[in-house]
Amino acid sequence: MNSIRKHDLLLLALGIVVFAVLQGLISARIIGSFWQLNLLIIGINVIMSVSLNLINGYTGQFSLGHAGFMAVGAYVAVVLTTNFHAPFIAALVAGGLVAAFLGFLIGLPTLRLRGDYLAIATLGLGEIIRIVIMNIDYVGGAAGFKGIPHYTNFTWVFFVMLVTLFVIKNFVNSSHGRACIAIRENEIAAEAMGINTTRYKVMAFAIGAGFAGVAGGLFAHCFYIINPSSFTFMASFNYLIMVVLGGLGSITGSIAGAFVVTFVSAALASWPEFRMIIYALVLIFLMFYRPQGLFGYMEITDFKLFQRFKGGRK
Amino acid sequence: MEFTQQFVQQLINGISLGSIYALIALGYTMIYGIIKLINFAHGDIYMVGAYIGFFAVTQAHLSIVPALLISMVVTGILGMVVEKLAYKPLRHAPRISVLITAIGVSFFLEYTSMYFVSPTPRTFPAVMDNVSFHLGMFVINGQQMLILGITFVLMVLLTYIVQRTKIGKAMRAASFDTETAQLMGIDSDRVISITFGIGSALAAAGGVLVGVYYNSIDPLMGIMPGLKAFVAAVLGGIGILPGAVAGGVILGVIEALVSGFFSSTFRDAAAFAILILVLLFKPSGLFGKNTREKV
């Protein structure tokens, strides 16, 4: 028990150091506004990819509709802040809760499906969510919701990201997490061993959806305007690629995946046609030669360097 | 009286739309039936077919039928090449890898095409006179009849190939049980190649017909129809050919009815809603048999 606590505190300390360094760079204007914006996007993408990893990587459920939950969280949050002048934190939490609830509702019936069918079903659900939002005039419909206050800044994104990582890491290392991994490895065997597979699948789905909703709230307050077209299945694919690139089943991997994909996207912004072609080729190449992604199932703390800090493991 | 008139007119609209979905769905269902892969890139094969048809008509000045044939042949070959390069090496890889590769192929086809032909939609020149037939109060135009006609011919041809030829028998056997088929001496690689070829050719036909009917094509035109065709295939029973046709037509009709009587902005949602309902209540589709997995 103690070794885990010590471990967490160390990671938390590391997180605060990284934050202080980056925030310092931003305040000193060494990092220009373009890269500042990208830091925000990276943070949000990390939350999205880690939450998706919980569903796809740790529980082995192939969900392609993650952007739908992000959309729900985003719209709930902006309605609360712009129309009801709610505080930012309340809006984010509300967005996350509504998304989580939706994940729960959706998960119950659909998680009966397996593999490819689940993939297409979740893709369809993500689209249905987007299309429904597009038809609601109260939130601007297809033309989007405008006039959103610019609450998101690096501090918010970083700390929400830390919270997300903390929660998911602890979930994964708990008995619930182990149940999910068991389900991923062999669902039938897990069921035979007495694990209530439906319960854990829905749990992972709802938690993942909830964090996606929070990320959505953060995203919405970045750009003064949001539009259903930011939440299509192409966006879902984007997050999926981050997870797969980093390694399904590795939190470090999802973080790395989010970094790499966002950087590559930003760096190639000046050559839009090539960006997607390169993207596509990288994906295919990756699946051929390293389908487990950059980190596979490993975490960065599994490496020898960190073993000394972990304690309890010789 | 007005309601019935509108209803029947929407039916006519829907059946034409549905025939196109049927053509694409046939390819999806054949490919899934044989290697259990949802070929995300299938919609983009349809798009490439449309463009080849476009260039055949505008650059080579061919008329519709030769353009259609050329497009089908070239796209069929493209489908086989894609299979050989991208899917064959991953035949024994985990499903998620193949799915992601399919997504990669899809992006690749879309954006490479965009690079070469520009994202601006191209207009298909009119290849036949715009004749409208008025049957009483209903209107059906020449192009709708062309779509129905060509779709019918292709389906008859496909049925013949699948039911009456040796290769068709091989395809049926391989989609039922690939390993046993191999034991029986069937070259599964070759069969899979041919399945991709035929599926892609059908999608290409759909693409050219869409170009003729709606007049405009663009590099991203395949995404939505591709997804909807998958829904159609699932609706009819994945792996079952007549199911794909039935599914396509039914989906087209439902879309037309939702657009006409409710709101056309929900039409895509209707397709996905059908998918969810089918998967939840009758995953084997309309024509499928319930096979229970025994543990």
Added chain:
Amino acid sequence: MKFSKKSLRMAGLLLGAAMLGGIFAGCGNEAKSDEIKIGANFEMTGNVANYGSATLDGLKLAIKEANDAGGVNGKKINLVTVDNKSEASEAVNAATKLISDDKVKVIVGPAVTANVMAESQVANDNKIPVIAPDATSPSVTVENGQVKPFIFRSCFIDPQQGNVMAAFATKTLKAKTAVIYVDSSSDYSKSLGQVFKEKFEAAGGKVVMEEAFLAKDQDFKATLTKIKTANADVIFIPAYYEEVGKIVKQARELGITQPLLGTDGWDDTKVVDIAGADALNNTFFSSHYSEKDKDVQGFIEAFTKEYNHAPNVFAALGYDAGKMLIDAIKRAGSDDPEKIQKALEETKDLQVGTGKITMDKNHNPIKSAVILEMKNGSKEMKEKIAPEG
């Protein structure tokens, strides 16, 4: 599972390289003192890539002409282009990059209203003027009764177009009933639909049905069948040529013979390719200029010579924006953004590609509108309407 040192190193290198590349990409890009840096933030990929590209082509022509003539105030204009992928969030990203990395003095674009709105905040915060060439929604320049100090536009606004078409419908076509069919994914289309409805009903007409479609739709027959049953005198379709072409074609195929009305989004020769000349007979739409107008010939010839195809309305508006900008820089005598802003506000009787413009106090140009009628595939000027001052 084995995790080889080699792949670890590869992963590390990849990450490191990506990050270094990113940081270096952000450095440099200082303006040379003998050039004027202008930013172009346009939709080059994504949903409305055609509008962005066309507008950019027009803008580039204006700048090329100025540079060929020796530049402005003796300096050449350096146009930095960024793609906003037709998305609002990317428009903000693009604007931020142009302002902080490329250090541009003015930004032209984006093309569509939603993206301009997104970019406005960044521009205003950084005191960089923005010229919106095509966005016609009034809220682009005026919000809550306040004029946004750094945002300008070079085209007319929706209320003017909507008024013009509603008046045309009731006075010239003597229509009593109308159906409005809008593109619900476009602010432009929705706000025009609203303006038309208000004016039409104020003039005694009745809007009997309102329907919507989405951009990129191909099949409109279902909704058109429904619209046909309404039997209205006119159908108003304030949308862009890509969908309009198909709508007009399919409407005629279904036997809808009434006059079809539209707005400047119709103005592109492709609409004839898509719909066919016959289907377009008996359609009228408002626009910024008529090709037969002698004032516009110079621009049309220059554009066709440069790009090997005729300009559409977006290209013309891009050109106008370019001319407006160049004139402002000339009068400002420097490339200081605040001086340019002042000069833009004082634009008066400037001859641009599509006519003469004067900037009004809301940062909108005072321009005349024309109503064009399609006759056998070519645009005939039906009416020219002077601005209401």
